[in-house]
Amino acid sequence: MRRILLKNAKEGMVLARDIYSEDGKVLIASGQKLTNSVIKRLKEFGVYDIYIVDDNTEIYIEDVITKEIKEEAFEIVNGVFSSKYINTQEITPEIKELVSKIISSLLSQKEVILNLCDIRTVGNYTLFHSLNTTVFSILIGIKLGYDLDKLMVLGMGTLLHDIGKIKIPRNILSKKGPLQEKEYEIIKMHTIVGYDILSSEYKFEQNVAEIALFHHERLDGSGYPFGKTRDEIPQMAKIVAVADVFDALVSDREFRKRLKPHMAIEYLLNSCSTHFDSYIVSKFVTFISLFQIGTPVVLNTQEKGIVVHNNPKFPSRPIVRIFYDSEGKKLAFRKDIDLALNFHYYIVDVLDDLEI
Ligand SMILES: [Fe+2]
Known part of the structure; x- marks a missing residue:
């Protein structure tokens, strides 16, 4: 499996x-043979790149949560964000059950x-964002030694951290150009709402509710809605x-292209102590793959290859399968370099595509 640009499909x-x-919903399932139509x-849906089956890289990425849980999460989040359950608590037990399933898995x-x-596709940001942030938060909570009760609070609060957006006018939320001061003030209200x-x-x-209230506060007081600082912000909101x-940075949005994961991590690390809690970020980087499996990369030797395995102890040092030598000549035989064992090699660039 490797990632390619859709335009090269x-x-x-x-x-x-x-x-x-x-x-x-699954629009096109894995295993489907691509046709021109x-x-x-996919182009019409705004898909930019895809993963294809590739005999040279016989790798497969295991999902941390099952397809069934994913579908259940999307259904609940869809319902909640379409205001279907407003003024009713009927969805609350389902949310609890979903979060408990995510935690156990x-x-x-x-x-x-x-x-x-x-x-x-570009349009479904809220669905994936709610689920991804929940998975990230719970994993951080686990690394911090949270017990089950705390993980439940953290999971539920994260899944619904942006629920206030359902009462913010759509034209302001999805505005493409820069926001006016007044519009930004309205958006900030999603925390209180x-x-x-x-x-x-x-x-x-x-x-649980406080997570929604404080998730845009920043350590140096530059956040909103109150401009709270360091110890005034609950750890779960941090x-x-x-x-x-992180998830916002690595996602394609209507108004900007996504960042590659290693750049998004760089951003978080640079904003530690001003915006983010450095201890929390240090836990986060232990389980995020900086160079995703299937990603084409360039090494310092100018050799080019595909990431085929991540080293949990060294997230920045995966195993790379080399396909082109330092002069750009295609290798006749495959060669894997484990960057965790060969410290004179390192990744200098991430490519959008690599023909192999
Ligand atoms: Fe938010």
Whole structure:
């Protein structure tokens, strides 16, 4: 399996990962042979790159949560964000059950290294964002030694951290150009509105609602809605801040292209102590794969290859399968370099595509 740009996709290639539609349903399933009409359809949906089956890289990425849990999460998040359950608590037990399933499945895996390789169409940001941030937060919570009760609070608060957005006018939320001061003030209100919805309407505990309230606060007081600083911000809100910003940076949005994971991590590390809690970020980087499996990379020797395995102890030092030597000549035989064992090699660039 390897990642390629959709514009380089050819008829006959086989999809290696499902592609999700706007409402979280599988639009085109893995295993599907590409035809020109499928490729055209994907282009229309704003898909930029895809994973294809490749005999040279016989790798497969295992999902940290099952397809069934994913679908259940999308259904619940879709319902909640379409205001279907407003003024009713009927969804609360389902949310609890979902979060408990996500926690058990994450706890059951020994060494999680997240490969963010879900291919999503541009329109379904909220669905994936809610689920991804929840997975990130729970994994951070596990690393911090949280017990089950705390993980439940953290998971539920993260899944619904942006629920306040349902009461923010759509034209402001999805505005492409820069926001006016007044519009930004309205967007900031999603924290307070979210707190109200979670505490008064869904009757969640105070500490779940506080995650929605404080997730945009920053350590140096530059956040909103109150400009709280360091110890004034609950730890769970600090966790969600990291998860929320990271996922936003690595996602394609209507108004900008995504960052590659290693650059998003760089951003978080650079903003430690001003915006983010450095201890939390240090836990986060232990399970995020900086160079996703299937990604084409360039080494310092100018050799080019594909990441085929992540080393959990060294996230920045995966195993790379080399296909081109330092002069750009294609190798006749495959050669794997484990960067965790060969410290004179390192990755200098991430490519969008590599013909092999
Ligand atoms: Fe938010």
